[in-house]
Amino acid sequence: MSGRSKPAFVGALFLLLSATTADAHIIGARLGDFYAGAAHPLTDLKDVILWIALGMLAGSLGASGARSVLLLFPLGLVVGLTTSMALNASSEGALVAAGALVLLGLLLATELRIHGAVLGAIALALAAMRGAANAGAIGPETNRLLFVAGLAAAGYVVIALVMAATLAFRDNGAATPAWRRIAIRAVGSWFAALGLMMGGLALAS
């Protein structure tokens, strides 16, 4: 690197590192409702945790058995959201979400090898439930097609990334340390514990 380009490089690096959000009125842009659909579930911990738990479960069961989840989960989100819009009813379903979290957590913690079809059914049901819960964010001005597409895209990306990360973490060939499987099981027990408490809270309120 030449003597002149070094300060320029340092300056450019600092500009890049200290860049902040653009605040460019993304919601008002042409594809704003797509981003609204994609961002809405990511601002709710219930969705984030349930999606991560499902992705981890699918990843821990291996690539071949879990591949269908990549298709079924976004599809379930679309079905749940559109059904909820058609019926003009949205439900938060706090108790059902807590029960689903307990189920996913226990399946992870006990390392139960469930069949791919059962996993697919769980993914579809969970996605439909969360899709319906997200219907509450659709207003009269919202472009429904863009919102649905955004939600499905976010669901696909999150599930695919978490599944891939879990697969890579858990199955690193023959030399995979035993603690990695234990760590995934421990996180599963955390999910189940959280679901139990959320269920208690839903019952109390």
Place this chain on the structure above:
Amino acid sequence: MSYRLRSFALALLAGLALASPALAHDGEGIAGGLASGFLHPLSGADHLIAMVAVGLWGAQLGAPAIWLLPIAFPLVMAVGGVLGVLHIPLPAPETMIALSALLLGAAVAARLRPPIVVAALIVGLFAIFHGHAHGAELPGAADPMAYGVGFVTATGFLHGCGIVIGALSRWPVGARLIQGLGAMIALLGGYFLALGAGVAG
């Protein structure tokens, strides 16, 4: 001024000029709930030392306790948490939490090796009381879900700390050190027990 010093000064100046506020300590919403949940087990010394003692004891006992305890503990703790959320009272919760530190610390100090079922039952019993204390705070949190995530994660990290420290027990000197830590935890548990009974402090 040398070239290197000039570059460093330029970089420092640019960094300072472009610095933006950190926006930490939100205190509300998800961030507030996470922070209060995460800090709850860490800010109570009786909770903290008991959780570390669980990890230490698990490491001392070896497999399968070393993985069984961190997996089973959050689940049993959540049962206590649900009781706390529903405001179902437990007998003398603070005393039992202090007693957990005393007994678990003493078990580490004495290198007790009971059957795994007995160890799990002892830890499970105390987990209910720890969970009850956390769960009672949950409905009032800024974001109950975030609070739950915070305190379950903090509890898991404390177990992890205990297990990592407990790995020292592979070496003779480390084993003595762990026993010493157990004795300190037991003494602190005894102090909290006396404090609760109004004898100390």
